Amino acid sequence: MCNFRVGQKVVCVSQRETAARLLYPDIGSVWKVRSIAICSITGKTGIRLAGWRLPENPTTGGEFALYPDCFRPVHERKTDISIFKEMLNPTKQRERV
Numbered sequence: 001m002c003n004f005r006v007g008q009k010v011v012c013v014s015q016r017e018t019a020a021r022l023l024y025p026d027i028g029s030v031w032k033v034r035s036i037a038i039c040s041i042t043g044k045t046g047i048r049l050a051g052w053r054l055p056e057n058p059t060t061g062g063e064f065a066l067y068p069d070c071f072r073p074v075h076e077r078k079t080d081i082s083i084f085k086e087m088l089n090p091t092k093q094r095e096r097v
Contacts, residue, residue: 002045
């Protein structure tokens, strides 16, 4: 089962130890999921990346897909600088000497 969705950003975290290892992007590179495919032979789910083309499968004629367990989602957080803004404001309490 694949927990990714089309358009989601993913990062490559490992490469399969197969002859197809050369087809995988570099570890740490960030990509967007272009499509999700199901292998007609094994029935397993794979992903295809935007900007990353794989060769066609000679038996089915379709493009190969990558194993989704070699990727993880990229979690983007919005930048929050409110704590730093508070540090710039003068304090309301006076220090005791």
